[in-house]
Every structure is written in structure tokens, then in C-alpha cells.
Amino acid sequence: MLVQTLTPEQLAAYDRDGFVVVENLVSKEDVAALGCRVREYTHEGRPPGAIAMFMEPRVKRGEVKVEHPGDGYRKLENLVEGDDLFRGLGLNPSIVAIMEQILGPDLKLFRNALLLKPPQVGSPKGMHQDSPYWPIAPMALCSCWFTLDDATPENGCMAVIPGDHKRGPLPHKQVPDDFVIEEGYYDPARMVLKPMPAGSGLFFHSLLPHYTAPNRSKNWRRAIALSYMSSRSTFTGKGESPVYFPVRGNSYPGCVR
Numbered sequence: 001m002l003v004q005t006l007t008p009e010q011l012a013a014y015d016r017d018g019f020v021v022v023e024n025l026v027s028k029e030d031v032a033a034l035g036c037r038v039r040e041y042t043h044e045g046r047p048p049g050a051i052a053m054f055m056e057p058r059v060k061r062g063e064v065k066v067e068h069p070g071d072g073y074r075k076l077e078n079l080v081e082g083d084d085l086f087r088g089l090g091l092n093p094s095i096v097a098i099m100e101q102i103l104g105p106d107l108k109l110f111r112n113a114l115l116l117k118p119p120q121v122g123s124p125k126g127m128h129q130d131s132p133y134w135p136i137a138p139m140a141l142c143s144c145w146f147t148l149d150d151a152t153p154e155n156g157c158m159a160v161i162p163g164d165h166k167r168g169p170l171p172h173k174q175v176p177d178d179f180v181i182e183e184g185y186y187d188p189a190r191m192v193l194k195p196m197p198a199g200s201g202l203f204f205h206s207l208l209p210h211y212t213a214p215n216r217s218k219n220w221r222r223a224i225a226l227s228y229m230s231s232r233s234t235f236t237g238k239g240e241s242p243v244y245f246p247v248r249g250n251s252y253p254g255c256v257r
């Protein structure tokens, strides 16, 4: 596939709105292969190795019943580290080229998490910004939220508040099963839904407020958030920086390892 990059207009839109959507990042065959691989982990007993698998909290508590245990997963972390196909996605030339345009030439992967919304089971993810969760400065990471299925308003596509990444970190509070922006600090009427076909990426700033609805449809909604940072970022958590997955370019003394 041709390597895609952002046009100057798309880069300006990312700066203004805090996000940009790019379709056809990989071929239909490759999207299908990634989807099959996920099913091998969730439904067919493929050994997870380094991959961490988390159940939907309401399924775990027995509040929601599923036909197959594989229909109860909410999140798979570390696929890029633990799976060859997903490593290829994390290093996809178009995704990395776009990250380089946004974040500069020295890149590390901060995190990767596949978010699953099984039909009728997938719960909402409340309105939040990512940076308040993350021990990285400056608060200027970029995630590619890559869709393995068509993401629609019915199955929980992304919803964003354009431009609000410019407002800095907003106060968040703990609620049952979630950590969300406090009421009054964003205007729900300004929320915009972003339906996307499978194989697309929503590139978004780590201060962009975003939300996904529960899956009330008959169709799966699976998407992986691939979150990158400049290697000049610093770790603001306790102790020494963890060693992050290297994507390209150099590392710097005193910065994330």
C-alpha cells in the first residue's frame, strides 16, 4: 500500500480540532487478518504470552451473561509487544509517518490497548482526556485509534469535542468503573460523532475530550488505540521511566527510556 501522510490542510485541522481521520491505512485483507487474530485470543485459546486480557467489569461481576467467555472481553493490552501482526500495525509506515509529522522524528510507543465492544455487551467509556491518566510530560501525545470493524453511532464509534484539547487538562473524577471529566467542564452539545469504516485511524491529541457509547447493535466494535510520544518526553511517575517500545529515531538522556 502507498504510504499516506497528512496534507498541510489536514495538519492544520489536527492543530485546530485536535484530531484527523485517515481511511484505508491498511488493506481489507490485513484488517480481516487482524480481526481473526483477535478472535484467536478471545475465542480460540491462542496463548496470550505478553498480552494482558481484561473482562468487561459487568460480565466479571455476573451482572451480564455472555454465550461464550470470549464475548466478555473489554480490553487487550500489549498486542504490539506480544503479537507479530499487531507489531506490524504499530510500526505501519503510514501511521508512523503521520506520527512523525505530528510529534517529530524520535518516537516511542507509550501504550497500546485494543478496546472491544461486543454486541449488546460493550459498555460506554465516559468523556475523558487521556493525558490526565498518563505520567508523561508534555501532555501532547498522539493516539491512532484504529478500527478493526466499521465503527458506527449504534456500536460505539468515537465522539469528540473539537478544539477542546487547547483548554489544557480538565478536572476528572472517579466514578464506578471509570474516570471522567467533571460535569460543567465540557459542553455535551458540542460533541461530534465520528463514524469510521474498518481500517481507518482517528489520530487524536491526548488532551482531546472523547467518549464512546455502549454497543446497542448486533455488530462488534473493535478498535486499537496506539499511543505514541516524542522520545524527548519525560516520565512524571514514581521512580525511573519504564522502557517503552522504540518506534524510530533517538532516545535522550533524562527523557523517557
Ligand SMILES: O=C(O)CCC(=O)C(=O)O
Binding pocket: 115, 125, 130, 143, 145, 156, 210, 211, 212, 223, 225
Ligand atoms: O475504544 C473505546 O471505546 C474508547 C477508547 C478511548 O477512550 C481511548 O482510547 O482513550
